[in-house]
Amino acid sequence: MALVHPASGRAKITATLNGELITIPPRRNWFVILFLGAWTGGWAFGGGMALLNLFKPDMPLFARGFLMFWLLGWAAYQVRGPDRVFAVRRQRGHLRDPRNTDGHPARPLGHATGELCHG
Secondary structure, three states: OOOOOOOOOOOEEEEEOOEEEEEOOOOOOHHHHHHHHHHHHHHHHHHHHHHHHHOOOOOOHHHHHHHHHHHHHHHHHHHHOHHHHOOOEEEEOOEEEEEOOOOOEOOOOOOOOOOOOOO
């Protein structure tokens, strides 16, 4: 069997005053970089257009209300996460307790099936 030497690898090891510094440069997949850049740009453009249309003077009232509800709901979902947005909260002293109105802990909504989790 022939002797095969291992590849040199991408990691760079540099000696510093605080010890050794190991740097591993990332691999770049240009398809993923371009696709995610276009995807993010599309969402940014769509969100900007939604905000612009929200304040148009000739926008119908129903469309304006729907757009406002959609934008606020989407923002709350992005900031709080899916398991925190749909929980009904009530006050207990000075602490907030994420529980449903029946007293059981809030459960996240169903994922792939689209059904609610029942416990």
